[in-house]
Amino acid sequence: MSFYFPKNRERKDYPIDKDAINEDFREVYAETQSGLGEHNWRRGAISNLASMASDAGIKVHRTGLALTHGITNADYPSGSDGTGPQTGVPANNYFNVSPSNTWNVVVTESGTPNLAATMSRTITTGNSLLWIMASFQQATRNATRDVVSNAVRYELGGCNHAISLDSTIIYESMDGGLDVANDPTGSALRMDDHPFVVDVLIPVNAGVHTLSMEIRHAYGPTNSFTGNFTPVYSVSTNNFYQIMSREFIILELK
Amino acid sequence: MADKFSPISTGDEATSTKVNSLFSSLQTEVNALPITAIQPGSLHDVHLPSLVVDSGTDSITGTHNYTNQYPGWGNSGIVIGANATGWSIINTGGTAGSGTDLEVDLGADYVLTGSNSGLLIMFNTNVVALDDTTTATGTSSLYGLFKIQVYANGAWRSIQRTERYTTAEMQYGPGISGTLASAQASLSKDVPIRTFISNADLATPGHVVRKVRVLTCISRKLAAAGSTQLSLKETNLSVMLIHASLQESL
Numbered sequence: 001m002s003f004y005f006p007k008n009r010e011r012k013d014y015p016i017d018k019d020a021i022n023e024d025f026r027e028v029y030a031e032t033q034s035g036l037g038e039h040n041w042r043r044g045a046i047s048n049l050a051s052m053a054s055d056a057g058i059k060v061h062r063t064g065l066a067l068t069h070g071i072t073n074a075d076y077p078s079g080s081d082g083t084g085p086q087t088g089v090p091a092n093n094y095f096n097v098s099p100s101n102t103w104n105v106v107v108t109e110s111g112t113p114n115l116a117a118t119m120s121r122t123i124t125t126g127n128s129l130l131w132i133m134a135s136f137q138q139a140t141r142n143a144t145r146d147v148v149s150n151a152v153r154y155e156l157g158g159c160n161h162a163i164s165l166d167s168t169i170i171y172e173s174m175d176g177g178l179d180v181a182n183d184p185t186g187s188a189l190r191m192d193d194h195p196f197v198v199d200v201l202i203p204v205n206a207g208v209h210t211l212s213m214e215i216r217h218a219y220g221p222t223n224s225f226t227g228n229f230t231p232v233y234s235v236s237t238n239n240f241y242q243i244m245s246r247e248f249i250i251l252e253l254k
Numbered sequence: 255m256a257d258k259f260s261p262i263s264t265g266d267e268a269t270s271t272k273v274n275s276l277f278s279s280l281q282t283e284v285n286a287l288p289i290t291a292i293q294p295g296s297l298h299d300v301h302l303p304s305l306v307v308d309s310g311t312d313s314i315t316g317t318h319n320y321t322n323q324y325p326g327w328g329n330s331g332i333v334i335g336a337n338a339t340g341w342s343i344i345n346t347g348g349t350a351g352s353g354t355d356l357e358v359d360l361g362a363d364y365v366l367t368g369s370n371s372g373l374l375i376m377f378n379t380n381v382v383a384l385d386d387t388t389t390a391t392g393t394s395s396l397y398g399l400f401k402i403q404v405y406a407n408g409a410w411r412s413i414q415r416t417e418r419y420t421t422a423e424m425q426y427g428p429g430i431s432g433t434l435a436s437a438q439a440s441l442s443k444d445v446p447i448r449t450f451i452s453n454a455d456l457a458t459p460g461h462v463v464r465k466v467r468v469l470t471c472i473s474r475k476l477a478a479a480g481s482t483q484l485s486l487k488e489t490n491l492s493v494m495l496i497h498a499s500l501q502e503s504l
Contacts, residue, residue, distance in 0.1 A: 055499035058496055059499050
């Protein structure tokens, strides 16, 4: 390797050896073909960002959209006491959390499926470190798309949220917990109308990867009002959680 | 072995012209290195400049309270003072705006094109109370709202998809029997927002960006005007302008 160049030094008053010259250059040529490591670059070799292509160090992928939540001026919507639908809640692009304890990718519940509403991207990466962030608004809804009444809201056990890599949940990214045995409020962060962020840093091998934000109803109390803590998800099809405005950001750190 | 490598052949003279030719072709080779010639991870912080073009953080410690009322979706009107309709800028002095705004000023104007892919913004605040201060009876029909603004071409622009809200809660559960309407719960909730602001988020592509701040207010029901208050404590805002390529679906 060319830690010292040239390998064969020509000296004063010595005859020139062209084989030695050839060997000096051949070795450097060979080195430029593959396997250049950190020792081949001097400290501060690239001092100006203008010398770096935009995708040389970081690639950013993201989806996102805004969805009106129905809150009106200085007063929660007319239907918030259960008397009618909210004003201005979106007809499309929201996501209803499935009434089950299985994980589901946040996609488009109603309307034309589109990337902006899908918290999932399939990307081709190098051997990189991925920083994946999901930021979203969670809401409660009933059958008339109204906010869920207090009596029912407290029976909802909350949701778990997590990042998945190639359809496998990364449990280190999940909020809440997995053990409900000692947790009287269930395994979720049981917050109803609340914004959440989950994120994770994870290395991946070169290839095609699908990154997603997934959500599930958590195990929790069937009815916390009566103190009956049955470890099953607590949800009726008429009362559910909904994902509204959201953003999904992936930073590929090369 | 490089295609261009032409050694000094047997019988040829080792002249300076020959050696210079070897150096020239070697220079060409180095300047046209294929990406596969470089081992992954070879270039790192020792060799490269920071990929964060610019950054800033700001934070507020201690309690700051807000009483202004939500002006509606898509409305970014700001009011200074208490119990009015409009947003408040998060400020060390709360609704009165008498202190210092929570704001990151990058100190220079940036166009979010080319390798200046955009601003990664991270905001967190600790909601410690959201209640009707005139009654001991709790209500969950109070909402604290937040959204992020960027300063682009001399005007503040709301990023609507960052509008978030959290609800008040009542103490309720085992050991608290009787009616639902018990005392207001102490919240201690973390409200987080993450967003990536690109050229597509601006009113006109090519506008320069410089600053970021966060707004907040309350939506109320069943509570009288002037009786509701949102109390925040530790609040943090971080902004990074990243040298990167961007693929987005908005």
